[in-house]
Amino acid sequence: MSHHTDHTDHIDYKDVVHAAERINGKVRPVTLTPVDSGTFSAGEVWLALEFMQHTGSFKARGALNFTAAHIEDGTMPDAGVVIASGGNAGLACAWAAAQHQVPATVFLPQNAPAVKVSRLTALGAEVRLTGTEYHHAMEAAAAHAEQTGALASHAYDNPYVAAGAGTVLEEIYSRTGTPLVDTIIVAVGGGGLFTGVAAAAARHDVRVVAVEPENCRALNAAIEAGQVVDVEVDSVAVDSLGARRTSPMALHMAGVADVRPVLVSDEQIIAVRKALWEHRRLAVEHAAATALAALTSRAYLPAPNESVAVVLCGANTDASTLA
Incomplete structure (x- = not known):
């Protein structure tokens, strides 16, 4: 059994490499598209x-790595995986479980949107609605894991999930015909992607710009305090970036890699999301727009010859709000 199945406080580059090997050929390769030169005054974006x-x-990357690693270790129970999430983590968990013919149970509050429930069901998950708030679903998922022996997955605070997310940079960096980037910009919620x-960026000498909404600054606040702290969350991107606290792993990585934490306003996030559509x-x-807002708001200014990749991390949004 791998020493990384418990909640260790850090991952390193080899964890990302192992993740890349496990999910290779099973996830879609990331596409890079250039931004018109001069848009952000300097650098190549x-x-x-x-x-x-x-x-x-x-999140499909981390969920697939999590599932595959436990199967590989012989630590995947018959009861499969369980998670509380109506968002990207729940979808990814259900999809990854289906890839390996493993049962997935997803707990959601009773007021969860029908569209989320139907997407999860279509992926083969068993959806259980309980309570009125997210923490009720969390508690029910924990109880289910306890009762059935199901493996509890987490949206971000898990070494396999984080290492899987890191494969996006590893892929950009190792792919031929791809520009070698100096800097990667990511939005931060709980900190799994970050x-x-x-972990991969530290190996390749790539700077990481960690972007959070001004009022969802779990990582920013933890870096400032020198420890994981609870923050109030209130942002247009709260559905995907609204973690009340970052993970100890994320705080650890902030001290290991070349990291620039930046904050952007909701107005900037909304404007970028609209501009990407228009x-x-x-x-x-909104989480994807948060990353790009670091450049549009000039919270991060690339040097003239700097090559920057901005991760547009997700598209699970109500498209009717774009027009």
Whole structure:
């Protein structure tokens, strides 16, 4: 059994490499598209279209790695996996379980949108609605894991999930014909994508710009305090970036890699999401727009010859709000 099945406080580059080997050929390769030169005054900017991934977000990578690693270790129970999430993590968990013919149970509050329930059901998950708030679903999922022996997955605070997310940078970096990037910009919620990307970035000497909404700053606040702290969350991107606290792994990586934490306003996030739709017909969720807002708001200014990749992480959004 791998020493990484418990909640260790860090991952490193080899975890990302192992993840890349496990999920190779089973996830969609990330597409990079250049941004018109001069748009952000300096540097060469590429959009990494990870929202085109299976289930509409980068989370398919981590969920698949989590599932495959436990099967490989012989630690996948007959009861399969369980998670509380109506968002990207739940979708990814259900999809990854289906790829390996493993049962997935997803707990949601009773007021969860019907469209989310039907998407999860279509992926083969068993959906259980309980309570009125998210924490009720969390508690029910934990109880289910306890009673049935199902493996509890987590949206971000898990080494396999974080390492799987990091494969997006590993892929960009190792692919021939791809520009070698100096900097990668990611939105941060709980910190799974950030943790994995930073682990790979530290190896390749790539800077990580960690972007959060001003009022969803779990990582930013943890870096400031020198420890994981609870924050109030209130942002247009709260559906995907609304973690009340970051993971210890994310805070650890912030001290290991070359990291620039930046904050952007909701107004900037909304403007970027609209612009991506109006100028490129890209329908992305607010979290994806958050990453690009680091450049449009000039919270991060690339040097003249800097090559930057911005991860557009997800597209599970209500497209009717774009027009």
